[in-house]
Amino acid sequence: WISDLRGICLAYFTSGFNTAAVDHEADGSTNNGIFQINSRKWCKNLNPEVPNLCQMYCSDLLNPNLKDTVICAMKIAQQPQGLASWEAWRRHCQGKDLSDWVDGCDL
Template structure:
């Protein structure tokens, strides 16, 4: 016949049993066991809240992009945009694109402007995160299918691809307020004059 179990139930049922060394040393009582139990207790790790982490990553990516920033000269940009095939794209001249880049970013690939609604305008063409790129906000449409930080690269490939997608829309370059106010309907020959294209 088995003797009934008496005494208080073990509170640390999920914890491993004390090591044989502790249980065999008659003098190593409860304090050694509680020390071991504390060492097995899950430690609380401090992580910043998700929004803080996203803000940190966004800031870090902007700083990295800024370290690679390039401010183009007028003719240098005209030559690069010509190589990407923007001359005559959707009925717009190369001068239209150069004028747009000047009045949106001052030819700066790392330009970022923050809007009141929390969105950002990014890169040499100041493409907005509300609709066109992902700024660590999964709810935005991201029609260009790229991160906004990709638009800050000095090589311009992503910025040009996204700008071309915007220009395919019914408004063309009129999608940019800067182009409507400063470039549309004006003689823009000076923007590419003397550039040896």
């Protein structure tokens, strides 16, 4: 899903395609990278108590090389909630006609 229109829509509405985006939450966690993956559960930040389910540092998610980010995002998408794990997906992408993202492209 990362390489199709769903991933494009999600990346646009979570970070504006900014691989270095970091958003600080009120609880002290951070949302990191192009898919804004949260440190509360998915990556290791300063708090040693987090589960770190992607088994990587949150700073690894800020790399313009998206390999680590894609691996982690796919782990999240494989959870029961799927892409709906992201509020941006639920609000802006889910159930929408995503073909506009490639309108005018010669594919």
